[in-house]
Each structure stands twice: as structure tokens, then as C-alpha cells.
Amino acid sequence: MRVVVDSEKCQGHNRCYALAPEVFDVDDLGFAFAIFDGDLPPELEAGARAALSNCPEYAITIHEDEA
């Protein structure tokens, strides 16, 4: 699973960082970015999904691995 934050949509609510700090980090203004460029370790996938469903700006997308 790969996770991407759309920096155009992010408004710095920090919900992803609060819910999954192992997956997301924020800059000094509070804008979020994904820590992993490539695949997430499987144990972090649940946190990424929680962040996706709680982002008020729909700024997070998740790309599932091709089976």
C-alpha cells in the first residue's frame, strides 16, 4: 500500500498526524506529508486508512498494491 497527501488540498488540520504519526509528518505550518515514499509496512496500513477516512479535505489517497 502506498499513501499520498495532496499538498494543494491539505489545510493543516493535522488529523492524519494525530491518528497515524508513524505514517504522516507535518511541517512548521502544520501541512502534512507522507513519511514513506514507497510501500507502507503492513502494520501501519490501518493507521493510514483511519487518516484517509478522517481527513476533512479529502487530501489523502491510498494506492493498494497490484495483486
Add this chain to the structure above:
Amino acid sequence: MSSHPPVRDWATDFDHTDPGWVTDPFPIWDELRETCPVAHSDRYGGTWLPVRHEDVAAVAYDTEHFTSRQVIVSEARPGPNDLPAPIGIAPPITSDPPFHALARRLLLPAFAPKPIAALEPSTRELCRELLDATAGKSTFDAAVEYAQEIPVRVIVRMLGFPQEDAPRFRQFIHQIIEAVDVPAEERRELQDQGELGEYFEARINEHLANPQSDLTTFLLEAELDGNKLEPDHVMGTMILLMVAGIDTTWSAIGASIWHLATHPEDRHRLAAEPELLPTAVEEFLRAYAPVTMARMVSQDFEFQGCPMRAGDWMLLPFPAANRDPEVSRMPIGW
């Protein structure tokens, strides 16, 4: 408390100060969502009410047809002497693009996770003190004695105001947020910022003479395009931080306690599984979202088959949008 006649028909005569709405707005929104998803009322000089998530979001993002110049529906409409968009009286909430993004970005460093985390120990201590003060009481009003005290005291500390002034803030909040159904003239007097303006001006002058490491000094030293902020901008943003910081937070805490008081099964589950708290908080914020903002129609046009006229109010009940079964699972749960 409303000084208006009772509502007879929520689709054609709604009023968000009616005791029926104040006590339990959820069935009203549920019915409108099925029967009349964009309701209208002649009250307040003409007001629209979308209740579906799709429509509330469409209005919130449509800054071309809707202005944030005035975000609280009341009998007093913006007059020629009010600061016009894009800045408005309390930036950034009363600002339109592109100024809105600049005024908002300015505040973000003060609300990033690190500076907020630094407030956690003192805030927890405050909450424990408030709970200790209820020891020995068999009943007490948790909204008044607990929920309302927390944000007032925290925001007073953040702005660097004297703690003993905290009680005055309740009156300020009442004037701005709650006294919206009074006649226009009375509303204008309340908005005239007499006592409130004088109070903030005194604190600003103190901070100009003696800069502190608090939000007030932060705003006084902030720059936009290399210039210090206009005095009206600083004052408007301080008032916004006070109102938005206090009213939203006490409503959210109060509604969450109310939910737990009326849903013992949820209360027992959280007590037994405290690791569920972060999810529960997200659910409370969704289902009891403490913000219902307004926009004003900025030009005549048709929205969802309804004839919008420039100057009409548009009331945006975010909790109604968050409870739309099209996008959200109901009832609340975790």
C-alpha cells in the same frame, strides 16, 4: 431562548434560535433531507438552509457566489461602514479568497502540533482541578462547571490575558454568538465592540509596551508582504481566536458529555477500553460538529433550483452534513 414566534414549518419558516432546533435539531434535519433539502425562511431578512452533505460542501467551496463577509446569521446585515470582504471584521473567518489563505497561513505556526502539545500538561491540570472542585456534589451542570471553564481559561492563557478576566469572556461570547435573534439595532450596539473593543485595545497596548511570548504578541509582530498587520486585522483576529476558540470547544466538550450521559453503553465501553478514545473523539466531532457558519449570497443566481438573491443569508449546519446517510454511517459509534 428566542424572542421570535415559534416555527410553524421547518421547510418554509425555519429559525435556528427556536427552542425546537436548540433542543434537538437532528430530527428536523433528517426530515428536511428527505422532503426539502434546501429550506428557506423569510426570517432575518431571507435565509436558506441546505442540509445535505453535497449541498453544504458545494456552498462552502463556492466562494464566487457566496461571501464570508458576515458568517453569523442575525438581524443586523453588514452595512456600508462594515469592513468589506476580502478582509472582513474577523480575519480569516470573514475573509474571501485570495486574502483568506494569507490570513489563515499566518496563524498556522501557532497552532501546529508542537506548540499545541506544549499546552497539554497545563490543560490536563486545569481539567483535574475543575473535576476536583465538583467533589462531594451529587449533581452538577457539567456544561457550565466543567466544559465552559476549559476553553475560556486556556484561550485567556494563550492570548496572555489575566486569568481573573476569564469570566468576562463568557459575556463576550454570549453577545457575539448567542444574542443573534435580538432586533437589528440592539445587535448593532452589541457588535459595536464597546466594552469588548476597549478590553482588547487595553491588552494590545500592554503587549506593545511589553512584548510577551503569547498569541497577542505573535499577532502584533506578524507580517504580511513585509508589513505589520493593520490594527483592525489584529483586533479582528484576536476576537476570532477568542470566540472560535471558546464557543466551539465548550460546545464540543458539552455535547460529548451529553452523549455519554444519555448513552450508558458507549460510556461503559470507553471506560473499559480507553484506547478507543481518539476514535470516539473523531465521532463526537463529526456527529456533534460545533460549528454552524453562514455565508451571504454575493450575486443573484440559482442553486439547486432555488432563486438566490444577493444579500440572502445561507446557513450551513455542518453537523447536518456530517449526519447525511449518503456519506456517513449513522448512528454514532466506534
